[in-house]
Amino acid sequence: MSKRVLVVEDEEDNRRIVHDLLTSVGYEVIEAVTGPEGVTAAATHVPDLILMDIQLPGLNGYEATRRIKANPALRHIPIIVVTSYALSGDDVKAFEAGCDAYISKPFSPRALLAKVREYLP
């Protein structure tokens, strides 16, 4: 059974790029557009990995991460936070929210894939 990755991202192109990239190497991709949707989708689908954008409508990525990590049933899911371009301090905030790794935008699909493979070999 293929591994499932939840992508929480409001930008359609970014979502599609990640989707195309991950499905091409055999992952199953679930998509969510807003923060609250991301939290709901995490609970519904219990994915193997979550890619979380920071600037999201409704609920920002930090808060969404915090809520998912607060749920004992979902706590084990690794979350990779995607921060905007190198805003100093974002990494600290991301780790404080409980994420497992972060990658800063703009990311190359190859670098993202390498990061995902660290958690889902």
Added chain:
Amino acid sequence: MNGKQEQKDKKLIHPSYFTLHHYSDWLPRLVAQVPATVHTKLLAAFLAMVVLLITVGAVGLRVLSGANHRSEEAVGLHRKIAAYRQLQHDTTAQLYNVASALLAPDERMLEVTLRQLNQFGYDLDRLQFVAQDEVELLDRVQHEYAQFIQIVTRVIELLRGGKVAEGRELQLSQASPLADRLERLTNELVNKAEADMVARVEVNHEAYLTARWVVIGFAVGSIGLALILGYAISWSLIEPMKQMDMQLQQIAQGDFSHRVEVPNQDELGTLAANLNRMNEELGRLYQQLDAANRHKSQFLANMSHELRTPLNGIQGYTELIMDGIYGEVPEKIKEVMERIQQSGNRLLGLINAVLDLSKIEAGRLTLSLADYSMQGVVQNVFTAVEPLAAEKNLALNVDIQPDLPVGKGDEQRITQVLTNLVGNAIKFTEVGKVGVQVTSLNGTFVVAVSDTGIGIAEADQQKVFEEFQQADSSSTRKKGGTGLGLAIAKKIVEMHNGRIWVESHLGQGSTFRFTLPVRVEH
């Protein structure tokens, strides 16, 4: 926010509050409040001094004339006493003469007696001049004298008539008592005059003492008044001057939060009001400028973010196509895709540089300070730029002092600075080598990036650290690059309390050096 506002208010109140207290001397304050020009005030003070001088002079003159008058009086008294003494002397002599003449009556003696009596009359006339005050006493003397003359005349008539016994009888019974009384009266006059003299001396002494105190009092009062006047006027001018000087210093330092508060209603008051107006206007302009600059930075930050989002899409899809995610790509298209990617990367670099700079200028770029290894930083940069150097057949030499201490700073930003410097060195060098040298001295890293490239003219060596400046602006197009790299590098180095500079000669290569404190704590 509230705390900050409070602090600001405190800052606003603080200086004028203090200077007002310092300015608590009511007299200079009072003078300052007089609604007259400085010129008028100075003139008034000068006139006041003149009036005081005249007053002191007048008082002195008055005292002097009083003293003169008293000495004249003393001379008069002296004359009077002398006249009285003469009178007394004459009276005694005459009475004696008359008495003796009557004792041995012959015609010659009687003649002498009559002459003596006349002499006595002259004395009395003289007395009338000097003893005008003693009218009553003088009347009595004249009265007695008239009687005496009458009686003596009769005695002499009797003696001439041969009635010697009768004459002696009259002499003894009437003339002698009268003579005694006259003597007593003249004595009384002398005594009285002498007593007057003593009293006058006493009065003179007291008048002198009084006059002395009046003169001293007036002189001291005038000096005191002059001093107070001088103090009040000068401080009513100096104090506002000092305050305005302080205010100007603060303005010169870019602090517009204070106001001058002076009570003056003269030229200085106007000057202070104008100073305050200038201060407000400058402060307002400064704020506008600051706000405009912040808007610019905010705009750039937002803009570059907005530009990057679609660019991410372009770059992402390009890479996916090149990686064959959407199917096999013919070699010819792959080559074009690579060019799209390169252009995209350059555009991204430009946008990121603008964002960096605008964030630094808006003060929104904060350093993430953590321990780092300088060797590691150099190694990462070396790995990143090595292909570029190899492409141009340039030697890339790295010389790192062994056992460098562990640094503390923003590793990502320091890497950015070094990447920029080495990248530039490779970009502007066609033949030869690029070298990186790192040493540590007295708690400071010194990083030098040298090349054998085109070099920078001395006149341009400062300019290269400014935004959108390359030494030769035509090279921007040829060599690529944003013209922002060194400006950003300089700001990052300075945020670490370091320094960056260049040593170069045109045609002989350049060496860029920067220093960084090994441990940057804040």
